[in-house]
Amino acid sequence: MEKQVAIVGYAQTGYGSYVDASREILVLEAAAGALRSAGISREVLDTVVTATNDYMDGRTISNMRLVEPSGAWFKDESKVEMDGAYAVLYAMMRILSGDHDVAMVIGASQASVYPTYIPGVMMLDPTFDRERWLLNEVSAGALQARAYMDAYGATEEQIAGISVKNLRNAAGNPLAVRRMPVLTVDDVMDSRMLYSPIRELNAFPPSDGACSVILASSEKAEQITDNPVWIHGVGFSHDSYLTERPLDKLGSLKQAADRAYAAAGISDAKDQVDVAEVHENFSHEELMAYEALGFCGEGRGSALLESGATKMNGELPVNPSGGALAANAACAAGLARIAEAALQVRGEAGSHQVKGVKTALAHGQTGLCAQENIVFILGGE
Amino acid sequence: MEMKSETTSIPGNWRLDQFRWKTEQVKLMGKFLAGLKEKQVLGLKCPGCGLVYVPPKPFCRCLERPEKWVEVSDEGVVTTFTFSGTWAFRGFEEADESETRIIVGIKLDGADTLGLSLLQGSDPADVDVGMRIKIRWPDAPEGALKDILFVEPA
Amino acid sequence: MQDVAVIGVGLSKHVSKRRDVNIAELVYEAVSAAYDDAGVSPRDMDAVITGNMPAFEGVNMPELWGAGHWGAYGKPLLRITTGGTTGGSVVHGAFYAVASGMFDTVIAISFEKQSDGDTTMGLNSVGIADFAAILHFGTDPEFLVSAGGGAIGIVAYQATSYMKSSGCTTHHYDKVAAMCRSNAARNPYAHLKQPDITPEDVAKTDMMEYPLRFGHCCPATDGACAMIITSADKAKKMTGRPAYIKSCASCSDEAAIIGIFGGGPAHLDPCSQEGCKKAAEKAYKLAGIKEPRKEIDVAEPYAPFANQLLMFYERLFLCDEGEAPAVLDSGSMEIDGELPVCPSGGVISTNAIGASAMERIAECALQIMGKAGEHQVNKDVHNAVAHGWGGALNLNVVAVLGDTPRR
Numbered sequence: 001m002e003k004q005v006a007i008v009g010y011a012q013t014g015y016g017s018y019v020d021a022s023r024e025i026l027v028l029e030a031a032a033g034a035l036r037s038a039g040i041s042r043e044v045l046d047t048v049v050t051a052t053n054d055y056m057d058g059r060t061i062s063n064m065r066l067v068e069p070s071g072a073w074f075k076d077e078s079k080v081e082m083d084g085a086y087a088v089l090y091a092m093m094r095i096l097s098g099d100h101d102v103a104m105v106i107g108a109s110q111a112s113v114y115p116t117y118i119p120g121v122m123m124l125d126p127t128f129d130r131e132r133w134l135l136n137e138v139s140a141g142a143l144q145a146r147a148y149m150d151a152y153g154a155t156e157e158q159i160a161g162i163s164v165k166n167l168r169n170a171a172g173n174p175l176a177v178r179r180m181p182v183l184t185v186d187d188v189m190d191s192r193m194l195y196s197p198i199r200e201l202n203a204f205p206p207s208d209g210a211c212s213v214i215l216a217s218s219e220k221a222e223q224i225t226d227n228p229v230w231i232h233g234v235g236f237s238h239d240s241y242l243t244e245r246p247l248d249k250l251g252s253l254k255q256a257a258d259r260a261y262a263a264a265g266i267s268d269a270k271d272q273v274d275v276a277e278v279h280e281n282f283s284h285e286e287l288m289a290y291e292a293l294g295f296c297g298e299g300r301g302s303a304l305l306e307s308g309a310t311k312m313n314g315e316l317p318v319n320p321s322g323g324a325l326a327a328n329a330a331c332a333a334g335l336a337r338i339a340e341a342a343l344q345v346r347g348e349a350g351s352h353q354v355k356g357v358k359t360a361l362a363h364g365q366t367g368l369c370a371q372e373n374i375v376f377i378l379g380g381e
Numbered sequence: 382m383e384m385k386s387e388t389t390s391i392p393g394n395w396r397l398d399q400f401r402w403k404t405e406q407v408k409l410m411g412k413f414l415a416g417l418k419e420k421q422v423l424g425l426k427c428p429g430c431g432l433v434y435v436p437p438k439p440f441c442r443c444l445e446r447p448e449k450w451v452e453v454s455d456e457g458v459v460t461t462f463t464f465s466g467t468w469a470f471r472g473f474e475e476a477d478e479s480e481t482r483i484i485v486g487i488k489l490d491g492a493d494t495l496g497l498s499l500l501q502g503s504d505p506a507d508v509d510v511g512m513r514i515k516i517r518w519p520d521a522p523e524g525a526l527k528d529i530l531f532v533e534p535a
Numbered sequence: 536m537q538d539v540a541v542i543g544v545g546l547s548k549h550v551s552k553r554r555d556v557n558i559a560e561l562v563y564e565a566v567s568a569a570y571d572d573a574g575v576s577p578r579d580m581d582a583v584i585t586g587n588m589p590a591f592e593g594v595n596m597p598e599l600w601g602a603g604h605w606g607a608y609g610k611p612l613l614r615i616t617t618g619g620t621t622g623g624s625v626v627h628g629a630f631y632a633v634a635s636g637m638f639d640t641v642i643a644i645s646f647e648k649q650s651d652g653d654t655t656m657g658l659n660s661v662g663i664a665d666f667a668a669i670l671h672f673g674t675d676p677e678f679l680v681s682a683g684g685g686a687i688g689i690v691a692y693q694a695t696s697y698m699k700s701s702g703c704t705t706h707h708y709d710k711v712a713a714m715c716r717s718n719a720a721r722n723p724y725a726h727l728k729q730p731d732i733t734p735e736d737v738a739k740t741d742m743m744e745y746p747l748r749f750g751h752c753c754p755a756t757d758g759a760c761a762m763i764i765t766s767a768d769k770a771k772k773m774t775g776r777p778a779y780i781k782s783c784a785s786c787s788d789e790a791a792i793i794g795i796f797g798g799g800p801a802h803l804d805p806c807s808q809e810g811c812k813k814a815a816e817k818a819y820k821l822a823g824i825k826e827p828r829k830e831i832d833v834a835e836p837y838a839p840f841a842n843q844l845l846m847f848y849e850r851l852f853l854c855d856e857g858e859a860p861a862v863l864d865s866g867s868m869e870i871d872g873e874l875p876v877c878p879s880g881g882v883i884s885t886n887a888i889g890a891s892a893m894e895r896i897a898e899c900a901l902q903i904m905g906k907a908g909e910h911q912v913n914k915d916v917h918n919a920v921a922h923g924w925g926g927a928l929n930l931n932v933v934a935v936l937g938d939t940p941r942r
Contacts, residue, residue: 022403028440035444042444048787053595054616058400060590060660061618064926065790068799073442074813077787077930078624081586081596081616090613090628096635098536099782099821115399122395122595127557130594238583238612241600255609367599372612395593395660402664410672432800442789442799460803461699463691464745486692486805493800495791505745510699526672 001263005092006221006228007378008102009038009214010339014175015327018112019208023057027108028069030212034104035071038214038224045214046100048072049091051084051107051331055122056114070106083107083279084335085364085374088213089234095217102224103215107332111206119330123368125241135242137281137368138203142195144247144369145284149197151248152299154287156197160188161305162283163201163325169312170322172352177205177327188283201325202283209329211336229342229378232359233266235259236374239367250285253292253363253373260361261294264377269294269361270309273377275344275354276318276361277337280325285370286318289363293375312354320344320352334364338376345380405439412450413437418524422516424453424492435492436526453491455516456535460495461486464505483508487532489516502533538767538940539633540777541900543573546724549758549885552650558592559601562646565759566605569642572906573763574773577606580763581638584628586616586645587889590660593652605644605761619837619925620785621645622760622893623932627783629764630934639766646759647887661927689928691744693805694842698746700806701845703860705746708841709734710863712750712883715844718870719880721909726756726885737841746842751883753839758887760894767940778903780896781918781941782821783934786814790927802928811850811924814933819852822935824918827852833875833902833912833919835895839882843924848876851920851933871913878902878910892923892932899936 011033013019013026021029027050035042048070052062059065063079066072076094080087084107091103120137124130148154164183171181180187183201191200221228237259239245239252257269266272276293280286287301295316296304304310310318319325321340324333341360343349359379366372409425413436416423425437429445433453441447462485483500485508500508501517515535522528545568547553547561556564570576583605585598598607598614613632617624622645629643698704713734719725729736737750770777788810789799801809815827824830836847845859853874854862862868868876877883879898882891899919901907916938923932 020403022405022439024440025405028444028446032444054589054660055395055595057664058395058397058402058660059664060588061616061926061930064618064929065665067787067790067926067929068442069440069444071444072787073789074786074810076785076814076817078615078627078785079617081589081614086613090615090631093628093631093635093637096536096637097631099631099634110403113401113403115396118395118595122593123599125600126594236611236613238598238602238607238610240603240608244603252609259611367596371599395590397660397663400664404664407671414672434799438799461692461696461805463695486803488803493803495803510696 001232003218003230005095005215005217006230007213007342008216008221008224008228009034010212010342011037012175012211012336012339013209015177015207015209015329017177017205017207019110023108023110024066024069026208026210027066027106030106030108030210031069031071031104034212034214040224042071044102045071045075045104046102047076047091047094048104049087050079051082051087051335052079052109053081053331055118056109056330058114071104076100082366082372083364084211084332085338086366088215088335088338089236089374091215092231092234095215101217101220104212105215105335106210106212107335108210109330109332110208111329112208116206120368138198139195140242140368141282142198145197145282147247148284148288154302156189157185158302158305159202159283159287160185162286163188165311166319166323166325169320169352170326173321173326175327176322177207178322178325198282204281204324204328207327207329209327209332211332211339213335213339227346229345229380231376232379233260233264233377234375235263239371242369242371247369250288250292250370250373253289253370256373256375257293260375260377266377270316272359273316273361274357274359275320275341276316277321277341278318278323278363279334279337279365280323281328283325293361317354320349320354334374337364338362341378345378406437409437409439414524417528418522420518420522422453422455422489422529423450426451432493433491434494435489435496453489455489457487457489457514459485459508459510459512459514460488461510462508481505485514485532487514498532499530501531537634537636538942539630539780540765540767540770541762541780542765542770542774542777543569543575543763544897544900545569545572545761547759549724549726549756549887551726551754551756553648553757558597558648558651559604561648561757562601562644562759563604565761566642566644569761569763575763579640580606580610580642582611582632582641583607584613584615584625584632584641584643586614586621586625587647588616588618588621591647591649591652591888617926617930619888620892620923620930620932621889622891623896623923623934626762626893626896626934627785627932630780630783633764633766639769641764643762643764643893645890645893647889648757649755649888650757690840690843691747693846694746694840696804696806697842697846701857701860703845706734707845707860707863708746708751709737711841711844712737714869715877715881715883718878718910719884722880725880727754747840751841753883753886756885756887758885758890760890760897762893762897762900776904778900778936779940781935781937782818784814784817784821785932786810788929790929805928806846808846808850810929811847811922811931814931815851818933818935822937822941824935827920828854831874831918831920832914832916833878833899835877835879835898835921837882837892837895837922837924839886841883844876844881847922851922870910875912878907878912895921895923896934896936903936903938
């Protein structure tokens with residue numbers, strides 16, 4: 001895809017396990033921040049796409065009272081009830097149709113508002129799985145981790161290595177919840193066991209926060225900024241329910257990546273992608289993502305990690321921001337990967353900036369055990 | 382196990398009692414309620430577009446945050462109304478209404494928002510849009526929203 | 536950028552309680568009917584756009600375990616939910632998916648199985664986050680719930696306000712209800728079918744909240760709707776007479792739960808509905824419709840309550856403000872009239888919430904394709920307008936369909 005839609009502004013609120021602000025104010029701060037970052041006023045927006053979830057917000061029609069704080073008053077507004085990365089996709093479709101030029105995308109969630117079990121348990125098949133109380137977000141992730149370890153011989157220590165890499169990276173990201181510059185594999189292995197083999201530091205920290213991104217058509221993007229971040233490709237796919245598919249690989253992520261690479265003209269991801277922001281709710285998912293994204297061969301995720309290639313100074317740094325293990329506001333977590341990837345392309349990431357980024361990959365997921373995945377390829381001029 | 386010819390209804394309980402919603406209104410309402418105790422209705426004015434929100438609202442459609450307190454009148458106008466029929470709720474239970482209650486939407490002079498009140502001293506046949514009304518203050522307001530529950534023709 | 540067309544429509548059986556199927560199976564009825572109607576199979580779909588209003592089922596994102604049944608495995612899927620406007624928003628999503636050139640053929644799916652969940656909980660969840668705060672500051676819960684509780688409480692204000700501004704009487708509301716319910720009797724997928732109902736019958740039903748009677752209000756329905764949407768180029772090869780989606784526009788006004796924190800000036804007159812007007816203006820402009828009242832042949836406004844049909848008829852610029860009651864009296868809105876309104880029977884006869892706004896668009900498509908059967912209007916349909924309304928009285932979606940593409 002040649003320079004049709006660009007990211008021209010973005011903002012993230014700081015993340016925290018308890019942010020003392022309402023959902024509306026978090027969204028307003030993200031919206032106003034993105035407008036400031038793009039240097040435009042609310043009047044310039046044509047459309048607003050929000051990403052929230054009714055069950056997490058504890059409100060039916062969770063977008064209806066976000067119209068004013070998201071800047072959507074008298075705008076063409078809609079809501080994607082998935083990760084915010086999908087809201088970027090929808091906003092992009094709206095722009096490509098030619099009926100809209102400038103779009104605001106906002107994802108937000110507050111883990112301190114909803115009961116802990118909500119995201120996992122309410123997504124389960126209600127007939128067979130929900131009433132049996134065996135599965136939740138973490139226990140499902142644990143089954144996936146075990147299946148992956150069994151299939152490819154990955155060890156708990158190797159998986160802990162992802163936490164060490166990402167949470168050390170997060171020390172350079174002022175917005176992150178977990179900033180741990182001296183974390184070691186032993187520290188991860190000593191952290192509280194949630195569901196074997198997932199320990200506390202292998203799992204995302206439920207967070208409050210909001211993230212916003214402003215997209216524009218090529219014509220508008222060049223008026224708004226000298227430094228647009230172009231969307232070169234996008235791909236997304238829906239996998240089977242977690243009990244109906246092999247859990248040891250991320251099939252829909254591979255499909256999503258293949259589609260995004262085809263659109264962006266990428267034949268060798270490891271060579272052509274300069275930095276990746278992966279939405280890993282659990283450490284093992286990043287190893288699985290390496291394989292699905294084609295950064296390494298099947299079953300070679302641990303070897304890639306141990307080679308150091310995905311470290312901050314490696315050949316293909318993954319999650320310089322710390323990823324979703326460092327801060328995870330549901331509905332904003334994948335969107336934040338896009339904002340972070342855009343920061344990297346623009347060279348605005350400050351102390352977690354990777355040098356010489358031309359092409360960045362951002363990934364978002366929705367559902368249990370990464371059932372639905374979306375991949376974006378971003379780049380500068 | 383018993384086989385059923387029907388699917389079973391799924392208990393879709395959200396356990397809403399376990400949610401802990403946050404709202405900035407809690408911070409703002411202290412001032413508003415203190416005003417009621419003095420028989421004053423306070424509104425919050427938006428610095429961006431000048432709208433006056435009663436009761437106070439912490440964000441505005443223009444993306445600014447209203448912050449200036451202003452006093453509005455305790456008189457205003459009926460903008461819409463209804464009265465109870467045979468269908469009514471008493472608390473959270475459905476129940477028969479024994480008496481007809483006239484619920485009016487009111488806009489207080491100086492405010493830009495709608496509030497709801499119960500109209501007293503008027504018949505359903507007489508109430509109309511555009512009618513002038515006045516808040517009927519209790520003798521000793523408590524500093525609670527119920528202080529402004531009743532209005533009467535002005 | 537490419538033009539967009541509807542080539543197939545499918546509906547499930549709609550009744551108040553579908554106890555014989557679960558959510559996935561209910562949706563399958565509509566989905567398989569749509570595939571059959573268009574003469575395509577799931578293999579032909581490039582993407583799936585779906586949504587419902589999840590509070591009523593008590594399950595979050597049912598497509599995670601249900602969509603395999605609808606042909607979605609391994610396909611791009613997008614979930615769009617916006618409350619009462621969900622079905623319309625899903626079609627908008629499908630429209631943009633194709634119009635953007637990103638996909639050629641997609642299926643749009645919306646549904647509601649209200650009987651599955653706890654309806655009181657579903658309704659409470661609309662406003663409880665705000666109610667909790669206002670109760671905390673000393674409002675009588677009895678007053679609060681009677682003043683704003685449930686959709687009827689809110690729409691009653693709209694109905695009185697509309698009577699004041701247009702000068703109409705409750706007799707007009709009775710006529711609207713009778714017209715829609717008798718249209719519904721011709722529609723095999725409608726829920727409340729009353730072929731011989733008269734306005735006098737409606738006037739005899741119980742008063743719910745003045746001026747709304749039981750007969751003015753929609754039922755709660757279980758049902759699903761699916762549409763196959765493709766590019767104009769493909770549509771021409773696949774069917775003789777596709778219905779083109781010429782434009783989609785939505786507009787969000789300030790949120791209101793009347794009288795509770797957060798309502799802005801938009802709701803001082805609950806009938807003003809500026810959001811609907813802005814959405815309609817934009818949709819007509821994009822579709823190249825200059826004089827809607829002359830160019831539109833069928834209208835499907837979203838009216839769960841009788842008064843709203845008249846109000847939205849005006850807000851869709853199909854007559855001047857305040858004139859809708861006179862248009863109704865002229866007989867023009869009848870199924871054999873000049874500009875038939877809700878030939879499907881409308882939302883007042885069938886309300887599977889998440890699907891309702893899509894069913895308005897589906898009816899317009901059926902009328903243009905000439906596939907509406909017993910409820911086909913008695914005229915050539917070149918252009919039709921479909922509308923959806925919901926949220927906190929503030930979300931509006933409008934789509935204009937026609938027998939020719941936009942460009």
